[in-house]
Amino acid sequence: MNDSRKRLTRAEAKAQTRELLLEAAASTFADKGFAGASVDEIAEAAGFSIGALYSNFANKEQLFMEVLSTRATSRVAQATQIIEGGEDGLQDPMAALGRLLVDVADKDIDFAPLRAEFWLYAVRNPAVLDTFAARMREPTEALEHLVGKEMDRHGNPAAVPATNVAVVVHALFQGLVQQRRIDPASVPDELFGQALGWLFTGVKNAEQGECR
């Protein structure tokens, strides 16, 4: 009994070390990039030494991929799922989604750089490309539900596939987040929601034919 408690505690300790290393890795990779970040400074940022890192991860690449698995990309999916279940945005889902996206962009400072780093890594390593593409399909699918509902709300069945609209919304979001990072004045808070509004009235009219 004592023994099992002890074993559990040790397992927990190791798990905690792993988690701390993953957090430090995410932050350091965001700051300096995959090639630019050294395993040494990652370990140090986590409060450990290089030995602990190699005891928990096979090498730098595996650590990087592990960060991809646990963090970063699914934020948007989480966010949109909150909107679907929550009381927010019952009136105007698009404005609510706009606010939420701004929130994701501003709160999680590492989000965009980390995503860019993963994207580059995926583009450069064909073996990883499918894994990353699958990760990116997550938020798009979450958006697809929202998009589908919104399109239903406005009437008739799909002349435009919800999947395509979801891809566009996702791409627009990523693009705006990046632009906001280098030139905040050019991307005011409201622009997210406005752009979504334009897009959806446009889709709506495409469905039912031009309205004038």
Add this chain to the structure above:
Amino acid sequence: MNDSRKRLTRAEAKAQTRELLLEAAASTFADKGFAGASVDEIAEAAGFSIGALYSNFANKEQLFMEVLSTRATSRVAQATQIIEGGEDGLQDPMAALGRLLVDVADKDIDFAPLRAEFWLYAVRNPAVLDTFAARMREPTEALEHLVGKEMDRHGNPAAVPATNVAVVVHALFQGLVQQRRIDPASVPDELFGQALGWLFTGVKNAEQGECR
């Protein structure tokens, strides 16, 4: 006379070396990133040795910034300016712009990775951020002209600022290019033009109020 010809030829030779180094640098940075690419392999890719590189550029960073100055980001601006002056897209400027963006995305394979690399560098180096932001304003401003014309074509004066629409179009383009790179099937050729169509009918209706 003989002397001046000789001097000119040498200057040209050096200029050519510089240009070759810049091309090789752009390609290598796109392939391996700023931190991942070594000056050695850049020089080698250009057909020169490391000494020639350091004879033409102060260091790796300056070479990188020089690549930014000469290449990469202004492609979209060039493209949209062609549309404005050309015979193409007189009927449907948005569809033409869509085709053109697809072309930029597919033909210039280094475009997106290089842009991502510059973006990351700018985000990480505050001193460079303004320079890069200015570069990014170039294509947006070119788009703004197109957008303004298109909005005029549909009628009344701006309830929506053309600048904001241009930012959205640019962001959308960048996002779609990135998504297409990791999951081509999710971003068919027509989607660029379609999305622009949705956006503009949406903006149009926002200008003149909802149409139903």
Add this chain to the structure above:
DNA sequence: GTCTATAAACAGATAGAC
């Protein structure tokens, strides 16, 4: 399981030959 010490390879940048 984590740390310290170290091996082996490689980086950016410089100096001097041609």
Add this chain to the structure above:
DNA sequence: GTCTATCTGTTTATAGAC
């Protein structure tokens, strides 16, 4: 103006102490 050789620091990854 370009090349070769080299200096110096840093990198990833491993081995053995605790």
